[in-house]
Amino acid sequence: MSVxxxxxxxxxxxxxxxxxxxxxxxxxxxxxxxxxxxRIIVLTxxxxxxxxxxxxLAYSGQASLGHAAFLGIGAFASxxxxxxxxxxxxxxxxxxxxxxxxxxxLGVICVRLKEWFLGLVTFGFAIIMAAVVNESSVFIxxxxxxxxxxxxxxxxxxxxxxxxxxxxxxxxVSREQYYYLFFFAMVGTILASHLVIRxxxxxxxxxxxxxQAEAGMMGVDITRYKLIAFMISTFMAGFAGALFAPYNYFIxxxxxxxxxxxxxxxxxxxxxxxTIGGPVIGALVINLLWEQMGLMGMSIDRLLILGLILxxxxxxxxxxxxxxxxxxxxxxxxxxxxxTPL
Amino acid sequence: xxxxxxxxxxxxxxxxxxxxxxxxxxxxxxxxxxxxxxxxLNMIFGVMKVVNFAxxxxxxxxxxxxxxxxYYTGLNPYFILFISMIIVGIFGVIIExxxxxxxxxxxxxxxxxxxxxxxxxxxxxxxxxxxxxIRKIDSPFSSMTLDLGMLNITYDRLIxxxxxxxxxxxxxxxxxxxxVGRALRATSQNHEAAMLMGVNVNHMYMLSFGIGAALAxxxxxxxxxxxxxxxxxxxxxxxxxxxVIIIGGLGSIPGAIIxxxxxxxxxxxxxxxxxxxxxxxxxxxxxxxxxxxxPTGLFGEEH
Numbered sequence: 001m002s003v004x005x006x007x008x009x010x011x012x013x014x015x016x017x018x019x020x021x022x023x024x025x026x027x028x029x030x031x032x033x034x035x036x037x038x039r040i041i042v043l044t045x046x047x048x049x050x051x052x053x054x055x056x057l058a059y060s061g062q063a064s065l066g067h068a069a070f071l072g073i074g075a076f077a078s079x080x081x082x083x084x085x086x087x088x089x090x091x092x093x094x095x096x097x098x099x100x101x102x103x104x105x106l107g108v109i110c111v112r113l114k115e116w117f118l119g120l121v122t123f124g125f126a127i128i129m130a131a132v133v134n135e136s137s138v139f140i141x142x143x144x145x146x147x148x149x150x151x152x153x154x155x156x157x158x159x160x161x162x163x164x165x166x167x168x169x170x171x172x173v174s175r176e177q178y179y180y181l182f183f184f185a186m187v188g189t190i191l192a193s194h195l196v197i198r199x200x201x202x203x204x205x206x207x208x209x210x211x212q213a214e215a216g217m218m219g220v221d222i223t224r225y226k227l228i229a230f231m232i233s234t235f236m237a238g239f240a241g242a243l244f245a246p247y248n249y250f251i252x253x254x255x256x257x258x259x260x261x262x263x264x265x266x267x268x269x270x271x272x273x274x275t276i277g278g279p280v281i282g283a284l285v286i287n288l289l290w291e292q293m294g295l296m297g298m299s300i301d302r303l304l305i306l307g308l309i310l311x312x313x314x315x316x317x318x319x320x321x322x323x324x325x326x327x328x329x330x331x332x333x334x335x336x337x338x339x340t341p342l
Numbered sequence: 343x344x345x346x347x348x349x350x351x352x353x354x355x356x357x358x359x360x361x362x363x364x365x366x367x368x369x370x371x372x373x374x375x376x377x378x379x380x381x382x383l384n385m386i387f388g389v390m391k392v393v394n395f396a397x398x399x400x401x402x403x404x405x406x407x408x409x410x411x412x413y414y415t416g417l418n419p420y421f422i423l424f425i426s427m428i429i430v431g432i433f434g435v436i437i438e439x440x441x442x443x444x445x446x447x448x449x450x451x452x453x454x455x456x457x458x459x460x461x462x463x464x465x466x467x468x469x470x471x472x473x474x475x476i477r478k479i480d481s482p483f484s485s486m487t488l489d490l491g492m493l494n495i496t497y498d499r500l501i502x503x504x505x506x507x508x509x510x511x512x513x514x515x516x517x518x519x520x521x522v523g524r525a526l527r528a529t530s531q532n533h534e535a536a537m538l539m540g541v542n543v544n545h546m547y548m549l550s551f552g553i554g555a556a557l558a559x560x561x562x563x564x565x566x567x568x569x570x571x572x573x574x575x576x577x578x579x580x581x582x583x584x585x586v587i588i589i590g591g592l593g594s595i596p597g598a599i600i601x602x603x604x605x606x607x608x609x610x611x612x613x614x615x616x617x618x619x620x621x622x623x624x625x626x627x628x629x630x631x632x633x634x635x636x637p638t639g640l641f642g643e644e645h
Contacts, residue, residue: 063451065395065458109633115450116393116592117637120584121629123395127581128626135619258577262458269455300469307462314456315444 022187029179038175044287045182046244047267049189051279053236054264056193059202059274060229061209062107065119066126067237068260070099074238075245075255076133082246092242099238100231107230111223123261130256178247185243189236194276196232205229209274259303266310272322281321360492365610371499371568373606374506375561379583380590380598381510382557388530388593389550392442392453396460397558398580402573403464404430404559405566406472409479419479420501423563427556434555435548443547468573478570479563502564509560510599513553526550530593578622582609585629591642601640 032038054067064070078095082088106125110118196202204225207215216222245251254260263286264279271282286306293302313320383397394400407426412419441460445452483497517523528536529546537543565571565579586605590597608628609621616624632639 058451061451063454065454109630113633113637115454117588117633119395119454120393120588121633124581124585124626124629127577128622131619131622135617258461262462265455265458273451300466303462304466304470307459307466310459311441311456311463314452314459315441318445318448318452 025183025187029176035175038179040287040291042179042182042247043291044284045186046240046247047263047283047287048280049182049186049240049243050237051264051267051271051283052189052193052276053233053240055268055273055275055279056196056205056236057229057233058268059197059209060205060226061115061212062110062118062226062229063115063265064122064233064261065265066122066124066261067264068256068258069122069126069129070103070234070237071241071244071260072126072129072133072251072253072255073102074099074241075251077238078242079245079251088246092239095242096235096238099241100235103230103234103237104227107227111226111230126256126261127258130253133253133256182243182247185239189239190276190280192232192236197276201225201228206274262306262310266306268320269310269313269318270320272320275320275322277325278320278322281325285321361614363493364495365614366607367495367499369607369610370603371502371564371606372610373603374502375565375579376582376586376605377599377602378506378509378557378561378564379579380586380602381513381595382554382561383583383587384590384593384595384598385550385557386554387587388595389526389533390438390442390446390547392446393457393584394442394551394554395454395457395580395584396464397554397583398576398578399461399464399468400430400434400555400576401558401562401565401579402468402571402576403433404555404562405479405571405575406468406562406573407559408563408566409477412479419481419563419567420505422479423505423560426559426563430559430562431552431556434558435552437555438548438551442551443544446547465573465576472573474572474574476570476572477566479566481567484567498567502568505560505564509557513557522549581622582625585625587639588629589632589639591639594639594641597639597641 028041029038032041050067050071053070054064057064057067074095076095077098078091081094082091086094106118106121110121197205204215204220207218207220208222208225212222241255264283267282267286268279269282270286271280272278286309290302290306293305298305379397379401383394386392386394404426407429408419408422411417411422411425411429415422437460441456442453445456481498481501483501486497487494488497488500515523517527525536525541526546526549528539529541529543530550533543533546536546561579562571562576565575582605583602586602587593587598589605590599590601605625605628608624612624613621
């Protein structure tokens with residue numbers, strides 16, 4: 001088989017694989033009608049968006065250890081706007097933009113410094129956001145306002161909302177509508193990430209990640225591209241947060257928790273950092289594992305297991321599941337080239 | 343003629359001066375915990391060029407080590423502090439040997455992710471083993487206070503400050519007067535040159551991590567004596583220690599000491615004047631200001 005044929009086959013199999021996945025996504029709610037499973041799938045979509053956002057930043061060599069901050073800012077900003085009368089579209093986009101602006105601010109501060117600083121600053125920022133939100137009345141109003149806006153009274157145990165009980169009952173937006181909303185948002189996010197990574201900007205990101213000094217010498221404007229990465233990534237995170245708040249019918253300062261900052265990291269590393277499919281596969285696997293462990297009644301254990309997974313992956317599988325998957329797909333499709341779909 | 347000694351502060355009332363002194367003491371003790379943590383972090387960073395994000399969790403282990411030794415032996419907690427430093431120091435060496443050593447040089451991000459994983463493991467293993475009940479190490483001096491007229495200072499706070507000073511002096515003597523200490527400093531200045539001079543750099547890595555963990559254990563014990571704790575105690579002091587090392591300058595031990603005490607004082611004055619909610623926010627604002635004005639920190643060099 002000639003190289004040309006190989007490339008042709010690869011391109012066809014890659015795109016048909018994408019189309020097949022999208023098709024499966026479209027018909028899935030017709031097959032799975034159970035509220036509980038629907039929620040798990042929607043959450044998976046949400047985590048795929050969130051991990052994709054984190055992965056894009058990591059692609060430029062910058063690791064945010066407090067990505068929950070941008071998620072939370074998106075969620076709170078959009079909620080505050082929506083309960084004050086803004087339309088849903090304006091609210092969600094403004095929320096994402098707010099996250100993006102805060103991200104730009106942090107990025108500007110850290111852009112010339114080493115990896116550590118960005119990690120330390122973002123890590124601290126998320127936790128301090130939680131403390132500030134806990135104390136400031138605007139946010140408390142947002143928390144209560146969201147509950148009032150959807151017709152639930154004030155003092156509700158958040159855990160009650162976690163099951164299938166109160167989740168879907170009073171609202172106009174149905175389960176399927178939320179499913180498709182998240183599905184298209186996820187496809188859009190992945191597509192955006194794909195376009196960015198395959199564009200000139202993406203090459204600049206990769207160059208900076210591999211060797212910042214060399215990239216600079218070759219004429220890559222490091223500051224500019226690092227900030228672009230920050231803005232796109234935090235916009236995506238804010239967008240995911242802004243969609244998540246109304247879906248969850250509940251937000252509180254917990255959204256800024258270390259756990260929410262860790263999930264995209266663990267998911268992306270499990271899937272394969274720096275690949276487009278990595279966050280998707282990682283979010284799918286880790287979220288299903290997480291929910292399964294939850295069903296088995298593990299609470300502390302599942303956090304412990306996540307930590308173990310992360311450490312073991314860093315030690316033994318730093319490139320995640322993607323290379324393994326690629327090998328399997330190659331074997332199945334008979335492609336010997338190293339350049340592979342996904 | 344009969345000017346009282348505080349006439350310099352004539353615009354202040356006596357009560358206000360005692361309040362200020364009280365805050366000063368609280369700030370200094372809080373600062374001491376940050377200093378112990380931050381000096382340890384800087385030791386590790388200086389030698390290995392690794393930021394251990396799980397330092398707060400190692401501090402928590404130190405508090406628990408002290409608690410259990412105290413629980414089973416009933417010894418004086420200030421003596422146990424040293425036992426805890428040894429136990430946790432050994433634990434730190436193990437973490438370095440079987441964790442960080444494996445990922446050294448494979449990319450800075452991997453080291454960061456590894457320490458994130460350690461946070462999850464240590465914190466949740468502690469909850470699993472010891473539950474998240476609130477515990478306290480009882481000090482024999484807990485009910486004793488130094489009575490200075492209107493000002494009461496608990497002995498525990500004074501001892502905490504004295505112990506911090508003692509530990510730092512020991513560390514200083516170790517680093518400057520002993521061969522091992524010199525080798526450690528040489529490694530932190532230039533580890534290839536140190537290697538060429540016959541320093542076993544791998545041993546230095548383990549040693550620096552061990553010392554860093556031991557200092558965190560001292561901080562944890564002091565924190566556990568001064569206030570109740572549970573396995574989640576380390577998160578905020580850990581972040582504050584990062585803030586301190588950035589403000590003081592990454593890798594600079596004098597910077598860590600000064601910035602640590604400063605942060606403790608600023609936080610406690612903030613609590614007094616603006617309320618407890620803002621104490622973490624003020625640390626972050628301070629951090630941002632330092633990063634904007636002087637990104638290398640107060641005493642840092644270019645890295």
